[in-house]
Amino acid sequence: MCLAIPGELKEIYTPFPDGFRMGRASFGGVVKEINLELLPEAQVGDYVLVHVGLAIARVDADEAEKTFALLREMGELEELGAEAAAPTAAGAGEERSP
Amino acid sequence: MNPAFSCPLPKLDFSEIQLGHGSGGMLMQKLLEPVFGLFSHPALAEQHDGAIVSTAGRIAITTDSFVVSPLFFPGGDIGTLAVHGTVNDLAMCGARPRYLALGLILEEGLPIAELWKVLCSIRQAANDCSVAIVTGDTKVVERGKGDRIFLHTTGVGDLHPEAAISARRMEVGDRILLNGPVGDHGVAILSVREGLSFESAIESDTAPLHRTVLRLLDRFGTQIHFLRDATRGGVATVLAEAAQQGGKGIEVEEALIPVGEEVGSACELLGLDPLYVACEGRFVAVVAPEIAEEALLEIQQSGWPQAAAIGWVAGEHPGKTLLRSAIGGRRPLPLLPGEQLPRIC
Amino acid sequence: MKLLSEYRDPELVLRLLGKIEARITRSWRIMEVCGGQTHNLVKYGIPSLLPQAITLVHGPGCPVCVTPRRLIDQAVALAERGVVLCSYGDMLRVPGSRKSLREAKAGGADVRMLYSPLEAVRIARENPGREVVFFAVGFETTAPANGLAVAHAAREGLRNFSLLSAHVLVPPAMEALLTDPDCRIDGFLAAGHVCTVMGCEEYEALAARHRIPIVVTGFEPLDLLQGILELVILLEEGRAEAKNAYGRVVRREGNPEARALLTRIFARVDREWRGIGTIPGSGLDLRSEWKAFDARVKFALDPEKSEEAGECQAGKILKGILKPPQCPLFGTKCTPIAPKGAPMVSSEGACAAYFHFAGFASGAETKESVASAP
Numbered sequence: 001m002c003l004a005i006p007g008e009l010k011e012i013y014t015p016f017p018d019g020f021r022m023g024r025a026s027f028g029g030v031v032k033e034i035n036l037e038l039l040p041e042a043q044v045g046d047y048v049l050v051h052v053g054l055a056i057a058r059v060d061a062d063e064a065e066k067t068f069a070l071l072r073e074m075g076e077l078e079e080l081g082a083e084a085a086a087p088t089a090a091g092a093g094e095e096r097s098p
Numbered sequence: 099m100n101p102a103f104s105c106p107l108p109k110l111d112f113s114e115i116q117l118g119h120g121s122g123g124m125l126m127q128k129l130l131e132p133v134f135g136l137f138s139h140p141a142l143a144e145q146h147d148g149a150i151v152s153t154a155g156r157i158a159i160t161t162d163s164f165v166v167s168p169l170f171f172p173g174g175d176i177g178t179l180a181v182h183g184t185v186n187d188l189a190m191c192g193a194r195p196r197y198l199a200l201g202l203i204l205e206e207g208l209p210i211a212e213l214w215k216v217l218c219s220i221r222q223a224a225n226d227c228s229v230a231i232v233t234g235d236t237k238v239v240e241r242g243k244g245d246r247i248f249l250h251t252t253g254v255g256d257l258h259p260e261a262a263i264s265a266r267r268m269e270v271g272d273r274i275l276l277n278g279p280v281g282d283h284g285v286a287i288l289s290v291r292e293g294l295s296f297e298s299a300i301e302s303d304t305a306p307l308h309r310t311v312l313r314l315l316d317r318f319g320t321q322i323h324f325l326r327d328a329t330r331g332g333v334a335t336v337l338a339e340a341a342q343q344g345g346k347g348i349e350v351e352e353a354l355i356p357v358g359e360e361v362g363s364a365c366e367l368l369g370l371d372p373l374y375v376a377c378e379g380r381f382v383a384v385v386a387p388e389i390a391e392e393a394l395l396e397i398q399q400s401g402w403p404q405a406a407a408i409g410w411v412a413g414e415h416p417g418k419t420l421l422r423s424a425i426g427g428r429r430p431l432p433l434l435p436g437e438q439l440p441r442i443c
Numbered sequence: 444m445k446l447l448s449e450y451r452d453p454e455l456v457l458r459l460l461g462k463i464e465a466r467i468t469r470s471w472r473i474m475e476v477c478g479g480q481t482h483n484l485v486k487y488g489i490p491s492l493l494p495q496a497i498t499l500v501h502g503p504g505c506p507v508c509v510t511p512r513r514l515i516d517q518a519v520a521l522a523e524r525g526v527v528l529c530s531y532g533d534m535l536r537v538p539g540s541r542k543s544l545r546e547a548k549a550g551g552a553d554v555r556m557l558y559s560p561l562e563a564v565r566i567a568r569e570n571p572g573r574e575v576v577f578f579a580v581g582f583e584t585t586a587p588a589n590g591l592a593v594a595h596a597a598r599e600g601l602r603n604f605s606l607l608s609a610h611v612l613v614p615p616a617m618e619a620l621l622t623d624p625d626c627r628i629d630g631f632l633a634a635g636h637v638c639t640v641m642g643c644e645e646y647e648a649l650a651a652r653h654r655i656p657i658v659v660t661g662f663e664p665l666d667l668l669q670g671i672l673e674l675v676i677l678l679e680e681g682r683a684e685a686k687n688a689y690g691r692v693v694r695r696e697g698n699p700e701a702r703a704l705l706t707r708i709f710a711r712v713d714r715e716w717r718g719i720g721t722i723p724g725s726g727l728d729l730r731s732e733w734k735a736f737d738a739r740v741k742f743a744l745d746p747e748k749s750e751e752a753g754e755c756q757a758g759k760i761l762k763g764i765l766k767p768p769q770c771p772l773f774g775t776k777c778t779p780i781a782p783k784g785a786p787m788v789s790s791e792g793a794c795a796a797y798f799h800f801a802g803f804a805s806g807a808e809t810k811e812s813v814a815s816a817p
Contacts, residue, residue, distance in 0.1 A: 002443050002479050002584035002636035003369040006446040006692075020595065028363030028444035031297040035561055038587055038700040047446055049639060049692050052442055052531070052581075053559025054588040056698055057639045059446055063690040071455050071665065074462065293529075293557040353453075363444050368558065369533075371486070415803045425456045425664045427488020432799040434790070435779040436545075439532035440558060442585060443478035443505050 004051035006059050009044050012036060025050060105218035107211055108132035115208040120238030130236065136221050141232040149232035151197050156257040158193035160184060164249040169216065172286045173301025176249055177219030179378060182304050183329070184253035185227045189308035190325045190381065192261025192315055195227060200234040201250035206241040216247055227306045229253070258312060260319030265344035267323040272411040273390035274348065275383040277310065277402040278303070279356040280333045284376035285364045294368065294440060298360050305379030310400040314383065318393055324384035327377075331434065334373035336382050337409075337419045338433045348419040350409030350431070369441035373421075374434060384411065446691075450663030451487075459668040460492055466675050470496045472627055472763060473674060474620075476613055477634035478505030478789060479662050485796055487664050497671065500628060500763045501786070501793045502620070503716060506582045506611050507533045508785035508792060511715040514609045515539030517744050518578045521607065522552035524742070527570065529563040530578035532556045537788050538781070544578070560592035567596060567604035576738045580609045584636040586727055587701040590708040593729065593736045605738040608728045611714055613637050614645045615725035621653045626762050630674045632660040632667075635689040640705075642697030646685040654683040661689040708733060718757025718784030757784030760793050767797040774798060 007025030015022055021036040025048060034048070039055045042048050047059040110128065118125035134142055141149035164180045181198065188195040200220065204213065224231055282303035288294050307327060314322050324344065328336045333355065341348040357365075357372045365372045385393045390407060397405040412420070419431040475481060481501045484490060490499050503509050516539040522528035528544065535545045535556055548554035557563055560577050567575035579589035589606060596604040613634055620626050633646050638659045650657045656677035660670025670688045677684060687693050705727070714726025729737040738744065755777070756770040767773050767786065777783040779795050786792035790799075 002477070002582060002634065003441060004584065004636045004639070005366050005444075008445070027367050028447075029298060029360040030300075030363045030367060032367065035559075035588075035591065037591055038698060038704065040700065049636070051584055051636060052588045053561055054591060056584065056587065056636070056701060057692040057694075060691045064446060067665070067669070067691065068449065071458065071669075074458060293555055293562050359444075366444060366447060418803060420803065421488075423487040424451055425453045425487050425489075426492060428491045429485055429488040430799045430803060436536060439535060439556065441482075441507075441533035442531045442581060443482075443507060443533070 002051055004049045004056065006047045006049050007032070007034070009042055009046045009048050012042070012044055023055070025055075105136070105214070105221065107214050110210060113210055115204045115206055115210065115213065115238055117206055117238050117240065119204070120236055126236065133217060136217055137224070137231040139230045139232055141230070142234070149197070149199070151232055151254070153196065153254065154256040158188050158191035158255045158257050159253070160187040160191065161250070161252040162187060164251070165245065166287070167245060168290055169212065169246055171290055171302055173282075174304040174378075175216055175219050176247055177216040178223045178304050180249040180251045181220055181223035181227060181229070182306050182378060184251040185229060186307045186327045186379070186381070188253045188255035189306070189311040190263065190327050191255070192258045192263045192311065192322075192325070193255030194258065194312055195229045195253055195255040195308050197232045197254045198224065198229050199252040200231050202234070202236045203244055203248040203250070204236065204238050205244035205246050206238055208246050213247065216249075223306075227308065258315040260315050262320045263322065263325050265324050265340050268340065268344040268346050268384050268411050269323065269386070270346065270411050270413045271387050272323055272384045273387050273407050274337070274350060274409040274411070275385060275390065275394050275397060275405060276333060276355065276408050277307070277381055277397050277405045278379070279358045279361065279404055280328065280377050280380055281357060281361045281365065281372035281375035283378040284332070285361050287376070288368065288440075289364065296364065296367065298364060300358070300360050300364065303377055303379040307379060307381050310397055310402065311381070313396055313400050314393060317396060318385065318389050321386040321389050322383060322393070323386065325381060327381040329378060330376050330437070332372070332374040332376055333380065333382060334371070334419075334431045335433060338431055340382070340384065341419045342417050345416050347412035347415040347417070348409060349412045349422065350419065351422045352424045354406050354408045356404050356406055370438055373431070374438045447663060450661075450665040452665065456492075456664050456668060459665065459672060463497070463668065463672050463675055464494050466672065466679055467494055467496050468679060470498065471629045471675065471678050472498045472500055473630050473632065473671065474500040474502040474628045474763070475632040475634075475660070476502035476504040476617055477632070477637070478508065479636065480504065480632060480634065480660065480667060481789070481792070483662050483664070484667060489664065489667060493671070497675070500761075501796070503616055503719060503761050503785055504613075504634060505785065505789045505792070506580050506585070507531070507537060508788040509611060509716040509719070510534070510537060510580055510609050511717045512538075512540045513715065514607070515543070516541060517739075518544060518607055519547045519552075520744070521576050521738065521742060522547045522554050523550070525553075526574040526576045527553045527555060527566060528576050528578060529555045529557050529560075529566065531580065534578060534580055560589045561595065564592050564595050564599070564601065564604055567601050568599060571603060573603060575604050577604070577606050578609065579606045582611060582613055582634065582637050583641045583705070584634075584639065586610045586709060587640060587698075587704050590704050593708055593733055594704070596736060597733075602735070605736050605741050606729060607738040608709070610709065610727035611716065612711070612725050612727065614649055615722050616716065617649060619719070619722045619725070620762055621649075621655065623762055625764050628655070628763060630656045630658070630678050632670045632674060633657050633685070635659055635661040635666070635693060638687070638689070638693045638697065640698050640701045642702075643685055643687055643693065643695050650683050650685040656683055657685045659685070659687040659689050659693050661692075716785070717788075718755045718786070719761065720758065755784040757786055760786050767794040770794070
């Protein structure tokens with residue numbers, strides 16, 4: 001469950017003295033006010049994961065990159081080794097029958 | 099389009115709609131006088147019970163009601179919708195829109211300025227579409243019994259001599275064309291809804307479609323098998339209905355269906371599928387495969403550069419629509435049980 | 444969209460599929476307990492791409508869908524008593540025993556669909572003369588936002604805001620499935636965003652206790668396939684461990700601020716799950732210190748007793764024991780328009796998916812959900 005998507009933190013503010021930590025984040029050009037109470041470490045420029053208007057995590061850019069590096073590397077290794085991997089997968093998708 | 103179009107608010111002795119404005123008495127006359135002026139057409143000027151008009155031969159007729167909240171939204175308002183909606187329904191029958199009858203249901207207390215703004219939009223949209231408002235009706239309901247303005251339009255159009263538009267004419271192998279990115283209208287409305295609002299540059303896609311359709315019919319005639327505009331329920335609903343009504347299978351490729359970047363983002367945010375989000379200026383054409391490429395070019399050149407071929411009529415799964423997802427997986431595209439709602443999970 | 448679209452790369456999807464294919468030697472039944480994951484699995488047609496040997500079983504992962512009739516009835520009753528009843532969009536169409544919130548609205552009740560519970564606090568602030576109740580459904584991901592709404596209302600001194608809490612917790616539901624001797628699940632994909640808040644420790648304990656592998660998994664196609672791959676590797680190697688395959692937003696300890704807030708505001712309670720029954724310790728309600736904001740206390744709601752549809756086989760379907768058409772209600776008394784149990788309420792639930800796939804001769808439906816149980 002739990003639709004949460006990453007947005008780029010554009011601005012952080014406190015709407016009134018002693019008020020809550022709020023911010024504005026851009027989700028691919030769509031801008032929404034978000035609550036930052038539970039993410040004290042978030043800074044402008046960070047990508048934050050937002051669920052029902054509340055930021056619940058900073059997206060770890062290094063981790064995000066790592067996943068990709070692994071995936072790409074994996075593909076390249078396979079291409080070097082046997083060319084079977086991708087075609088097998090494509091076949092599995094195309095030729096599925098009851 | 100008339101760039102010099104201006105529409106000054108008439109001087110009236112009242113600033114809000116009262117029950118008396120629907121009474122048939124002097125107040126009503128006072129209100130309608132400038133309205134007749136605004137839409138100036140000889141048939142309307144007769145102020146008769148109905149309009150007498152001429153047509154070219156076989157006609158298409160359609161009727162539609164318009165209720166939208168808020169009345170004014172980025173890219174349009176209820177007045178624009180009331181014209182484009184009916185014009186597009188005529189176009190989908192293969193007809194050239196000629197005349198509109200306009201019904202107004204006004205809620206007591208509605209500011210005259212708002213009414214006027216809507217009427218001006220209606221006039222401008224009608225002018226743009228070359229249709230005439232030839233007759234109409236006004237009713238006023240008590241405060242709380244309506245939602246400011248409800249509109250109703252009935253349209254009459256001359257049927258194109260070559261038009262033969264029916265879901266039953268779809269044949270296996272036919273191509274499915276779409277004139278532009280989907281979901282803008284529904285997302286524009288949501289962007290200004292209380293509780294869901296967000297900032298974006300997204301505007302309603304409301305637009306008339308008859309010129310494009312008439313060009314297609316002029317050039318390809320009966321090879322245009324089926325037309326349907328995507329409104330509530332979006333393009334997915336149109337496809338599901340087409341398959342159902344035509345008794346054929348439909349297959350579409352998600353990667354080929356254009357979705358604007360911001361519309362896509364807004365849908366991610368709210369948990370909506372853009373394929374099910376409302377449009378007001380988008381249509382699907384099911385055409386013979388031989389002419390598909392040229393028909394697509396024709397659509398693109400008639401003001402829809404982002405038009406795309408998104409799928410085909412299949413020999414399998416009759417009555418159902420299947421989508422090949424952006425990553426190649428397959429899933430059905432059924433009718434939704436009700437309207438699509440923003441989700442949290 | 445940055446950090447989303449990259450994870451939908453069709454070419455990388457193929458590579459991952461190839462990797463899964465290469466690692467698998469026998470049949471595995473994998474359950475995700477997360478409506479968002481179910482949604483995307485179905486949306487991207489992933490079941491149709493996976494090797495035949497993998498059967499995906501969609502678990503009770505949609506907190507909206509598992510909300511029991513009794514709680515919806517309470518929300519409907521409150522709405523009909525004249526409060527401003529606010530909730531999330533998808534909650535509005537789930538039927539109670541008399542009606543859904545949508546139908547209550549049709550009957551004249553003031554029911555509002557909100558994106559965020561903090562909007563409900565704003566409505567309370569702007570309408571001091573009216574009682575505003577937020578119908579707080581959700582898993583551990585959503586509970587912090589709902590709890591924060593209470594904290595904010597308290598800080599602002601609002602007396603006209605309250606919460607009707609219907610929160611549910613994931614690990615107790617997994618525990619309940621695993622303790623059923625008939626349960627035939629080999630491994631779990633754990634809900635990534637639940638773990639964003641709660642971390643991974645509970646799942647490590649669960650994996651060890653029940654000797655079952657669990658992989659914390661994200662939502663985009665590459666995330667889902669990565670999670671499935673990691674799980675297949677654990678299964679093939681016979682390792683009953685919990686792993687985190689969603690490192691970019693899930694830390695082992697979760698979000699400490701959010702966890703602290705949950706502890707401060709909510710207490711664990713037994714909760715009834717629609718179509719499944721009561722699961723001990725599987726809910727969160729407001730602590731007694733916050734009773735001024737508890738709609739149940741404030742409006743003296745009766746803890747009416749449960750009246751779940753007797754014939755609904757949701758529990759068995761969710762455990763992979765029955766296929767949807769084997770339920771006597773399927774397609775007749777229970778359809779997407781008039782759903783009885785959770786798997787039909789959610790459009791991606793096992794029953795609804797089965798319903799929509801009917802009529803496709805080949806391909807898509809053969810790999811759908813529990814449909815292809817061996």
